[in-house]
Amino acid sequence: MGKYILRRLMTALPSLLGISLILFVLLALAPGDPFGELANNSNIPPEVRAALRVKFGIDDPIFVRYVRWLVAMLQGDWGFSFASRIDVDKLILQRVPTTLFVVGSSQILALAVALPVGVYAAMRPYSIFDQIANTFAFIGFSLPTFFTGLLLILIFSVNLGWLPFVYRTDIPSGGWHWYLEYFKQAIMPITVLGLFQAASYTRYVRSAVLDVIRLDYVTTARAKGLNEGKVVIKHVVRNALIPVVTLVALQMPAVFGGAIVTEQIFRIPGIGSLLITSILANDTPVIMAVTFVFACLVVIFNLLADIIYGWLDPRISYG
């Protein structure tokens, strides 16, 4: 097992290296200039822009810049934001807790809804419950998050006035009041993200369980006289989860991406909104660092999925 993980990590390295090279070259070739905004300001002479470009080494050849970035990255130096003039890792670390809280909670919500609904719907296919679940699932993943987000704002913030729609990381009050406020402002974004995910997960869980529930060994288990709960949880769900795990694992990095829209609507200071603002500001070091973090997440969650397979299905060996 340890050997397997080590091997996987070793093969991940060249792909990360390749990803970083492609990202870097693409960003270098993309139009736009981090100090372009200065060009339109007649108050700022071109020499200042030239000085800034030299200071941040933008005028060197791409290859030189890439090697410099790579060496610095290996030493734990993520670079320096042009727009904020502070270290990129500080910027990203400021955002991580919020993103983890919002995206993490929405994933938990999604699974908490999708698993029971999907399994129950598969146990009674084409029943009324299944039909309703299906309908809602279709509606859920047909509606984009920016639409449901605005809809919730309109209902709960504007018309009812129950929930705030601007997400604040610095709620001043302490004690239980703090938790209450934090919970109130997080309800809408988490619901939007969570239900969107839940809709597609439900469909997958249902079809995965449906595939398994008709197999002979399930009939055998029932014939042994095991009660239904045990049959479903121990025999059906465990096997049915394998494709679902793959999906959830691959979906995790995508959720970071999908959260960009939701973060923008609710002004959540997450990694997604950092990416958007840095793209708009042509803040290359930040874009590079964030996209690279996304790439690492994809690789890591893939590995995680493979490891969980082994736990779910002992027949899979890591030779």
Next chain:
Amino acid sequence: MKERELRDLIAEVKTGGLSRRAFVQRMIAVGLTAPMAGMMLAQSGVPMQAAEIPYKPTRAGGGGLLKILYWQAPTLLNPHFAVGTKDQDASRVFYEPLAGWDGDGNLMPVLAAEVPSKENDGLAEDGRSVIWKLKRGVKWHDSMPFTADDVVFNWEYARTPETAAVSIASYKDIKVEKIDDFAVRVIFPKPTPFWADAFVGTYGMIIPKHLFAEYIGGKSRDAPNNSKPVGTGPYMFDDFKPGDVVRAKLNPNYHIPNRPHFDSLEIKGGGDAVSAARAVLQTGEYDYAWNMQVEDEILKRLEAAGKGKVLIVETGNVEFMMLNSTDPAVEVDGERASVKTKHPLFSDPAVRQAISLLIDRTSIEKFIYGRTAAATANFLNAPEKVRSKNTRFEFNIEKANAILEAAGWKKGGDGIRAKDGKPLKFAFQTSINAPRQKTQAIIKQACQKAGIDVELKSVVASVFFSSDAANPDTYSHFYCDAQEYNTTMTQADPSFFMNQYLSWQVATRENKFQGRNVSRWRSTEYDAIHKQADEELDAVKRAAMYIKLNDLVVSDNYIHPLLRRPKVSAVAGNLSAPLSGWDNDLWQIPNWYRDT
């Protein structure tokens, strides 16, 4: 408007026949800035008399939390690095300049003890130096005293090119000397009519020497206080998350008594303009939102909720349409729109005049912008019209038709006029922005009625306004016949603003389209007067020159001003927030208070 007329007007202000505000508004109408008008009055013996800023609270603190919403988030808090308004405004909470500009062009002292004038021996006769006396007893947030050394240091800091300060233009040519601990002398290389630039307003905020002295030049980016400001302002630094939130708390040692009113302050960033307006006007979650680029109709609907109001203040920004004086369709030496060419249609003055008659400014204002813009005929007018309060511009399709007919442009079978086989057809571009597309449509419709065919083009704003020398669709390439955008006048001195029609400022391939003269309109007379104005010490003569420059540009009908664009903000109903179009939104943040 000639020098004589200006002098008459000033005399009227002196005798009280004309209010100061009315004078300033007339100056804005002819294209001058309010600060410039203030300077003219000051020089002619009408002292700067900043209006009393209303402030009711009788003690500092007790106002609770002030919540400010910027739909672009502040990313850094050093005023010398602050590129965007968001960063400049956020810095203004902590840092202060020697003086700021109010909406009527008055200088208001902040860290200065008084505004320099001839009467207090602050201004040298030869226009080569200014003495600023500093307020005593001002303390930095870390209790160190604020002295002349700090002021001199800011000059050294900003003028060093390696520091890469965006404020460099205000400091690189001057010299600053310490006279004593509370007075400095600013020395200009040549007689300088507009002396209130360094240490004033947006680029005038002063940072403490004792914290930044080691970080001058190449090390500037390493200063820990770049994101942890220690200033003299009414609020002290509490917390800053770049791109998200700035938090500040009351400064108990602030140098103006009984201020500030709020115990703490928060600037939240991000999102979009409409939802920011909503958060202030409709749900009341926030107290102030900046730069409401939202259609007036939506603002009115949100205002109906009664939680807040929309505040509109005058600025020098102008939305305008320009015609290309060169031919974008022909390549000369491999360059399109080369200054060696002439536009095939617009080189005929009759066509330009007809187009000016075909712009229905009243409808554009009334149906598109509402309160958030005012139709302007600015420079179009003869002097006597400028004097009238209701400046008029003409929208007259018949007259346009008659002019074209007389000039030999005859209608063809398709209703489009043509002359010598050249059809009267042109392309008109602007950035993608709903009100601009509607404006384009209004102009196109009127042109159609006069037999001119207009092809509309819209370019994504991020491309249109980019400085990318390789992209032919930017406004500075202007590979199109006509275009529309908004030119901002952030500098108080019109010299910067008016350099956009100088012949050596023409945007060409050679200067990577960085030249500011985008329309490529040239005039030797204009060049000469602009040069003269740069050295003219008499503020009134100088103003007359700028008005002449404006007239030169506009009477030639290549440039068509459409609307003045004021600053629009959303403010909670009970908040008193004095704004100025010539300074940062937060320039009066010490005087903000909530009426209970």
